[in-house]
Amino acid sequence: MILNIAVLPGDGIGPEVTRQAVKILKAVGETYNHTFNFHEEIIGAVAIDKFGNPLPDKTIELCLKSDAVLFGAIGDPKYDNDPTAKVRPEQGLLKLRKSLGLYANIRPIKAYPTLLEKSPLKKDRIEGVDFIIFRELTGGIYFGEKILSDDGSYASDLCEYSEIEIERIAHLAFKTARKRKKKVTLVDKANVLETSRLWRKITTHIAKSYPDIQLDFLFIDNAAMQLILNPGQFDVILTENMFGDIISDEGSVIGGSIGLLASASIGDENALFEPIHGSYPQAKNKDIANPIASILSAAMLLEHFKLYEEAKAVTKAIERSLELNIVTPDLNVESKYGTKKVGNFIADYI
Amino acid sequence: MILNIAVLPGDGIGPEVTRQAVKILKAVGETYNHTFNFHEEIIGAVAIDKFGNPLPDKTIELCLKSDAVLFGAIGDPKYDNDPTAKVRPEQGLLKLRKSLGLYANIRPIKAYPTLLEKSPLKKDRIEGVDFIIFRELTGGIYFGEKILSDDGSYASDLCEYSEIEIERIAHLAFKTARKRKKKVTLVDKANVLETSRLWRKITTHIAKSYPDIQLDFLFIDNAAMQLILNPGQFDVILTENMFGDIISDEGSVIGGSIGLLASASIGDENALFEPIHGSYPQAKNKDIANPIASILSAAMLLEHFKLYEEAKAVTKAIERSLELNIVTPDLNVESKYGTKKVGNFIADYI
Numbered sequence: 001m002i003l004n005i006a007v008l009p010g011d012g013i014g015p016e017v018t019r020q021a022v023k024i025l026k027a028v029g030e031t032y033n034h035t036f037n038f039h040e041e042i043i044g045a046v047a048i049d050k051f052g053n054p055l056p057d058k059t060i061e062l063c064l065k066s067d068a069v070l071f072g073a074i075g076d077p078k079y080d081n082d083p084t085a086k087v088r089p090e091q092g093l094l095k096l097r098k099s100l101g102l103y104a105n106i107r108p109i110k111a112y113p114t115l116l117e118k119s120p121l122k123k124d125r126i127e128g129v130d131f132i133i134f135r136e137l138t139g140g141i142y143f144g145e146k147i148l149s150d151d152g153s154y155a156s157d158l159c160e161y162s163e164i165e166i167e168r169i170a171h172l173a174f175k176t177a178r179k180r181k182k183k184v185t186l187v188d189k190a191n192v193l194e195t196s197r198l199w200r201k202i203t204t205h206i207a208k209s210y211p212d213i214q215l216d217f218l219f220i221d222n223a224a225m226q227l228i229l230n231p232g233q234f235d236v237i238l239t240e241n242m243f244g245d246i247i248s249d250e251g252s253v254i255g256g257s258i259g260l261l262a263s264a265s266i267g268d269e270n271a272l273f274e275p276i277h278g279s280y281p282q283a284k285n286k287d288i289a290n291p292i293a294s295i296l297s298a299a300m301l302l303e304h305f306k307l308y309e310e311a312k313a314v315t316k317a318i319e320r321s322l323e324l325n326i327v328t329p330d331l332n333v334e335s336k337y338g339t340k341k342v343g344n345f346i347a348d349y350i
Numbered sequence: 351m352i353l354n355i356a357v358l359p360g361d362g363i364g365p366e367v368t369r370q371a372v373k374i375l376k377a378v379g380e381t382y383n384h385t386f387n388f389h390e391e392i393i394g395a396v397a398i399d400k401f402g403n404p405l406p407d408k409t410i411e412l413c414l415k416s417d418a419v420l421f422g423a424i425g426d427p428k429y430d431n432d433p434t435a436k437v438r439p440e441q442g443l444l445k446l447r448k449s450l451g452l453y454a455n456i457r458p459i460k461a462y463p464t465l466l467e468k469s470p471l472k473k474d475r476i477e478g479v480d481f482i483i484f485r486e487l488t489g490g491i492y493f494g495e496k497i498l499s500d501d502g503s504y505a506s507d508l509c510e511y512s513e514i515e516i517e518r519i520a521h522l523a524f525k526t527a528r529k530r531k532k533k534v535t536l537v538d539k540a541n542v543l544e545t546s547r548l549w550r551k552i553t554t555h556i557a558k559s560y561p562d563i564q565l566d567f568l569f570i571d572n573a574a575m576q577l578i579l580n581p582g583q584f585d586v587i588l589t590e591n592m593f594g595d596i597i598s599d600e601g602s603v604i605g606g607s608i609g610l611l612a613s614a615s616i617g618d619e620n621a622l623f624e625p626i627h628g629s630y631p632q633a634k635n636k637d638i639a640n641p642i643a644s645i646l647s648a649a650m651l652l653e654h655f656k657l658y659e660e661a662k663a664v665t666k667a668i669e670r671s672l673e674l675n676i677v678t679p680d681l682n683v684e685s686k687y688g689t690k691k692v693g694n695f696i697a698d699y700i
């Protein structure tokens with residue numbers, strides 16, 4: 001198979017972890033005889049520094065003509081806490097999602113047995129947890145009209161949803177549930193929001209085409225509790241953009257290490273793969289950042305192109321590194337392995 | 351002191367727990383020589399059943415002329431999961447908040463040492479946790495314009511905030527921090543929302559009048575993680591309506607029992623006190639519902655009127671009941687004490 005992959009390392013630890021993911025994809029290409037072509041472009045704070053634009057046109061063009069995007073991380077503290085800043089790194093990411101039509105963010109959350117003791121939750125709550133969040137990514141309050149009054153004393157954000165935006169991601173969620181434990185939980189706030197009632201209506205309607213799947217509803221406030229009280233109850237969670245942002249981050253810490261979680265953002269024509277962790281600027285260039293989430297996002301990329309055996313080889317190599325304790329200091333304070341060495345071990349194992 | 355207290359027991363277990371809170375207030379009145387007058391009205395599903403209106407005018411009138419409102423719980427499953435329902439119990443609560451101008455919901459979250467093992471979080475994360483959430487309660491996406499297109503294929507909800515709505519609750523939060531650990535954390539999504547940037551701007555400005563208080567910022571997605579990873583870092587959390595709904599419910603389970611948490615909703619002219627738990631219809635009339643949250647909300651009522659000694663007597667009696675294990679089955683599966691007996695013990699102790 002020939003794949004053209006756009007590589008957007010971004011800010012902070014983005015470049016160093018993405019480099020390991022590329023290394024792994026190259027190893028897979030050699031071993032399984034695929035041609036993976038990599039082209040790199042900038043995005044985020046580095047792009048603001050260079051061009052005053054967090055998402056230069058050249059970067060969008062590269063992504064549009066590639067088969068997939070491998071993404072690092074975005075964000076720099078020097079652009080935070082300044083409510084008046086006109087350009088912010090995050091705008092680059094939001095615009096990229098919209099330009100590529102990446103409407104579904106897919107986040108698998110799994111409790112690794114070797115890491116149970118690192119979880120903030122007690123063992124009996126977290127053991128065996130294995131669910132996937134489908135977060136709508138190009139609609140809702142993120143992209144509705146924003147108003148700031150001239151005198152600066154009033155602001156508003158509009159949350160909007162249309163039938164088609166809900167339908168396409170709902171189908172993905174139901175199809176995924178079919179291959180799993182056959183349960184979809186819609187998280188919303190239908191007792192307050194009109195948009196949530198639209199989500200409930202459309203999802204209920206779609207569920208009729210999937211009679212083998214059970215559809216449950218949970219208010220977002222209750223979901224935020226249930227994720228802690230009993231995360232084992234979930235299989236596939238379906239939700240809108242902002243609620244998805246919140247519960248997928250909440251969900252990502254219950255397993256013990258956010259350094260082990262990846263996500264895919266997919267649309268009808270494009271797909272982007274990224275680790276869940278942020279740019280973690282404090283760790284930049286220290287060779288301590290955990291590359292596994294980025295490498296797992298490369299495995300999700302392989303799966304997306306139905307290269308299941310290849311993806312399996314990557315996840316097996318990762319499991320082996322965990323078993324042998326060849327991990328970065330976040331997983332083992334006494335570890336002498338850095339970002340590069342962990343990447344090398346996983347690449348060699350493949 | 352003479353106080354006219356409106357009692358709104360509401361739905362589910364609301365009536366039985368509120369009855370215990372009234373019993374406790376009567377005991378306090380007798381012991382400390384106060385005249386507390388109680389007047390009861392209906393709200394929620396029971397009011398829909400009777401009048402087709404979740405908040406009858408008579409109920410609003412009673413609340414408006416009372417000094418404080420003691421509230422039970424609201425909600426009935428028969429009105430859930432029906433996206434087309436025209437009247438819902440929750441509308442009664444929302445309208446009551448708006449009619450009484452209850453703009454600040456105040457929720458203290460505390461880890462009780464006797465209940466540490468009931469928490470889903472590991473002991474080292476939860477020990478010593480003691481913070482207060484200030485949630486804005488009459489603005490934001492809850493009350494902005496809601497649209498459903500005629501063909502039912504599009505919906506929207508408007509999130510709005512104005513300077514004054516932010517200022518008044520921000521001042522309350524800073525004043526409270528002054529009496530505590532001197533830290534306010536504003537939770538928002540300023541990297542995406544215009545309203546959040548307004549919150550950040552105004553809160554930053556107000557902070558200048560409180561030079562002894564440290565003001566921090568946290569994005570809501572990060573806050574949802576930090577509440578689990580390290581809840582001990584918080585002192586006073588300040589946030590808008592929807593984010594407050596989510597994190598205050600998330601925060602309420604980390605301590606081990608939501609049956610022990612109360613909240614106050616206050617405005618310039620009125621104040622309402624209620625347990626955090628919902629109407630829990632499955633437990634209705636079984637004499638198993640934990641009355642402590644409702645009794646604690648009565649203690650918050652006493653504090654609100656500066657009856658500090660009286661409030662202290664109530665919390666001391668509650669602590670005694672916990673120590674002696676005179677608690678409902680949610681706290682001790684073998685317990686033979688029901689809602690009423692726990693209420694009686696606490697009343698007698700006072």
Ligand SMILES: CC(C)[C@H](C(=O)O)[C@@H](O)C(=O)O
Nearest residue numbers: 075090093094245541542571
């Ligand atoms: C950086 C930010 C705009 C972004 C979001 O809120 O979508 C991030 O939190 C995420 O979840 O990818």
Ligand SMILES: CC(C)[C@H](C(=O)O)[C@@H](O)C(=O)O
Nearest residue numbers: 191192221425440443444595
């Ligand atoms: C019942 C519902 C409308 C309400 C809210 O969202 O405000 C409840 O969840 C609460 O927190 O008091």
